[in-house]
Amino acid sequence: MQRVESAAEPQSFDRVLSSMCTPPHPDAREAAERFLATNPGDPGTYETVAALEQRAVEQLGRIVELGDPYGYVASGGTEANLQAVRAARNLASGEVNVVAPESAHFSFRKAAEVLDVELRLVPTVDGRVDLDALAAAIDAETALVVAVAGTTEYGRIDPIPAVAKLAGTVGARLHVDAAWGGFFLPFTDHEWSFADAPIDTMTIDPHKVGRAAVPAGGFLARDERTLDALAVETPYLESTSQASLTGTRSGAGVASTVAAIEALWPAGYREGYERARSDAGWLAGELVDRGFDVVEPELPLVAVDLPEEVFDALRAAGWRVSRTSAGELRIVCMPHVTRDLLEQFLDDVDRHVTGS
Numbered sequence: 001m002q003r004v005e006s007a008a009e010p011q012s013f014d015r016v017l018s019s020m021c022t023p024p025h026p027d028a029r030e031a032a033e034r035f036l037a038t039n040p041g042d043p044g045t046y047e048t049v050a051a052l053e054q055r056a057v058e059q060l061g062r063i064v065e066l067g068d069p070y071g072y073v074a075s076g077g078t079e080a081n082l083q084a085v086r087a088a089r090n091l092a093s094g095e096v097n098v099v100a101p102e103s104a105h106f107s108f109r110k111a112a113e114v115l116d117v118e119l120r121l122v123p124t125v126d127g128r129v130d131l132d133a134l135a136a137a138i139d140a141e142t143a144l145v146v147a148v149a150g151t152t153e154y155g156r157i158d159p160i161p162a163v164a165k166l167a168g169t170v171g172a173r174l175h176v177d178a179a180w181g182g183f184f185l186p187f188t189d190h191e192w193s194f195a196d197a198p199i200d201t202m203t204i205d206p207h208k209v210g211r212a213a214v215p216a217g218g219f220l221a222r223d224e225r226t227l228d229a230l231a232v233e234t235p236y237l238e239s240t241s242q243a244s245l246t247g248t249r250s251g252a253g254v255a256s257t258v259a260a261i262e263a264l265w266p267a268g269y270r271e272g273y274e275r276a277r278s279d280a281g282w283l284a285g286e287l288v289d290r291g292f293d294v295v296e297p298e299l300p301l302v303a304v305d306l307p308e309e310v311f312d313a314l315r316a317a318g319w320r321v322s323r324t325s326a327g328e329l330r331i332v333c334m335p336h337v338t339r340d341l342l343e344q345f346l347d348d349v350d351r352h353v354t355g356s
């Protein structure tokens with residue numbers, strides 16, 4: 001039997017290259033600890049953290065260019081995506097379907113299963129939704145069309161205004177999943193925000209690039225009707241209804257979201273983006289120079305086709321790397337992934353590529 005040490009230390013982020021988690025900003029860590037025992041799910045009792053949550057929603061609204069935002073701090077992107085599907089289903093009548101690109105996060109499969117709605121997955125071209133295939137997949141029963149702003153595997157951004165137009169032709173709602181990309185995209189020329197298209201709901205995770213403590217996901221909606229469609233009555237609480245999926249929630253997510261955004265928006269996030277972009281471009285170039293096939297990074301995420309034995313050797317050397325469904329190694333340039341770390345990684349790649 002294996003015993004877990006009672007004083008186990010968390011792993012360091014030393015060789016973690018494929019994760020979308022990263023150490024929280026120091027202010028976020030401190031705020032998380034202070035608010036650990038508060039419950040924003042019970043705003044009648046925990047008024048301070050409830051007020052902080054409103055601030056978090058307003059701050060997130062600023063980042064996604066939504067002037068009068070509705071929403072809450074969810075447990076993560078999975079919950080936020082599920083809630084987008086749930087709201088669309090509840091606002092529709094009769095049979096409904098949800099249409100998403102094949103590149104959409106697997107949380108939509110969970111949502112479809114839990115909510116018992118049909119999920120139609122549409123092929124992609126170069127990692128972005130194929131608009132002709134999308135047009136063919138939607139119909140009068142489509143309640144929601146999903147677009148991704150920063151796909152989990154390749155960091156691709158769907159053509160959101162064009163997707164919005166198609167969704168509009170069948171009266172479907174539009175959800176944008178910017179769980180990972182949302183804290184990078186304000187510093188790019190991409191059209192992805194509430195100001196760029198008639199988006200109804202969005203997922204943007206403070207606990208990824210936002211540098212809040214886990215768990216902190218963001219669910220945002222353009223109008224109050226969306227939250228109303230999610231609300232259930234709460235008989236034994238002072239507040240009368242609750243729109244979140246989870247009941248008791250950690251105030252740590254809320255407080256650390258506010259603290260991280262106050263510390264980093266916009267200059268700190270911009271700096272982080274510029275550095276990550278430059279590192280991703282540099283790494284992609286180095287890998288191309290070595291003769292590997294590299295998926296050109298659009299956001300700071302590099303996918304590279306390495307021989308199986310090199311991948312295995314890197315894992316054995318302690319590199320925390322994972323693969324896309326097509327088999328490429330993914331390097332996500334999160335805040336803890338420094339140029340120095342990438343240089344060490346390349347040294348190890350060189351060491352294990354023998355006879356090439």
Ligand SMILES: *Cc1c(COP(=O)(O)O)cnc(C)c1O
Pocket residue numbers: 020075076077078079081105107148150151152177178179180205217
């Ligand atoms: C990470 C991710 C999710 C899921 O978020 P969790 O916080 O892990 O639940 C959803 N969508 C995208 C695009 C992601 O990158």
